[in-house]
Amino acid sequence: MAVEVKIPTILRTYTDGAKTVPGDGANLSALLDDLESRHSGLKGRLVTEDGSLHRFVNVYVNDEDVRFTGSLDTKLADGDSVTILPAVAGGSC
Amino acid sequence: MLTLSTATYDAIVAHARRDHPDEACGVVAGPVGSDRPLRLIEMLNAARSPTFYEFDSADLLQLYKQMDANDEEPVVVYHSHTATEAYPSRTDINLASEPNAHYVLVSTREPESVEFRSFRIVDSVVTEEPVEVLASLE
Helix, strand or coil: CEEEEECCHHHHHHCCCCCEEEEECCEHHHHHHHHHHHCCCHHHHHECCCCCECCCEEEEECCEEHHHCCHHHCECCCCCEEEEEECCEECCC | CEEEEHHHHHHHHHHHHHHCCCCCEEEEEEECCCCCCCEEEEECECCCCCCCEEECHHHHHHHHHHHHHCCEEEEEEEEEECCCCCCCCHHHHHHCCCCCCEEEEEECCCCCCCEEEEEEEECCEEEEECEEEECCCC
16 A cells, blocks of 8 residues: 655654655555565564564554554555654643 | 744743743754754643653654655754753653754743743753844744
8 A cells, every 4th residue: 555654853854854755655664664665674663672663653544643543553555644753742741 | 943933932931931840842943954943833741741751642643644745854942941941850861852952851840931942952962052042034
């Protein structure tokens, strides 16, 4: 499933500065493996060692936060738009 | 150095005061590459907490889509600390994800005075910078 992936500024070091890269996968997990094959190191910024999505990384498929659609198991279709955005968060503690 | 207008400075402080004792948060967008913070967007603190802030995930997506459509970027990312100094916490440093942004911290711990400070946070290194407030950026 060919999709377009929007990359946030802080992760463009992995994509030679590209804001958008093409990718392929039947679900989000497969897409991240596909991206990793060309953009080594990217997956490790998005997925924890135990294989789940980082708490402070948001991924959207066609504007839907994947936390509500099955996380890494979220299915992808041809032409889907995937957006990666780091959470904007912090605090005094 | 962060240069911003009096109106933007005042609006950030007013937002921080209004949401006290919870942390307030937001962005000041500007044209890509300009370093001019022109359009203030107050964000809801989805955590509604005196010690933590987080943009709501749907709001975050809308914000970035809108900035993209306008050829803008987040020139300033601001939030308040309501009981501690205006300095990035360990959490702030770990979660900082905009290497080009000025991170503004406002402390509202004193009711009569405000601390307003600006930092760069890149690869977990915090660098404070001067803040210049001008009558107008035009």
